[in-house]
Amino acid sequence: MNHAVLTWGPLALTPEGAALVAEIQAYLATLPATARPTVPVRDFYRFGSTVQPWHTGFPDPRPTLLDRIAHRPARPVPVSVADHLALADRYMTAFGWTQGRLWDSTGRVCLLGAQAAVLAHGYGTPTTVLRARVQVMEVLHATGRPHASPDRFNDAPGTRQADVHHLLARASARALSLGI
Known part of the structure; x- marks a missing residue:
């Protein structure tokens, strides 16, 4: 079977795909302006987005040669209080939320459990966690x-x-x- 392929932005479309895009655009044109998507259809990628780890954007804690020789864990990655709170939020989003315990058998965590998990994964120090909890109390x-x-x-x-x-x-x- 030989299909002609058309390119359209980041997509390579068959004639059937191009017809579908045209049909979608015609439908969107009939909607009131307030109901139309603000992102053009051509900016959507063929395979969607990929699942990202909860700590995306932060370096992985890596043990140095001295850490490996001394059989000690890697130094924590320094993070700000704001970053620690954002990471705790992302951790809770990734693994789920629970009440009445730090974590459960499925991996869901409470607020303190998320903060402890971020710390245990090597992001920040106990001082960072305490300062973050002060910010939470202030809010x-x-x-x-x-x-x-x-x-x-x-x-x-x-x-x-x-x-x-x-x-x-x-x-x-x-x-x-x-600024903390």
Whole structure:
């Protein structure tokens, strides 16, 4: 079977594919302007996006030769408080969220469990974690949720996973605005 191939942006399309794109564009033209996608259809890639690890954009902790000789773990990758909170959020997104325990048998974590996992994977120091928890507490109190600790907020009956993600995002933004 011989198919002609047309190129269209990053895509190589068969005539049937080009007809489908034309049909989609014709449909989109009938929608009200507010309902149209803001990204042009031609910018979508054929195979979609790939799943990225939760620590994408940060270097992997690598032991030096001296670390290997001394049989010690690699030095932690230095991260800011804002980065630590963002990594905790990404870790929780990747592995799931739980209440009432640090982690469960499926790998889901609570807020403290996510922070501990980020630290255990070699990102930041215990001081970074403590400073991050201070930022989380500041956001909790500033938003009228005076819990005794971030963990109590995580485990409160009315708290949802989205609430924890939102809290981590706000605390990360706060830390970034403070330059820490």
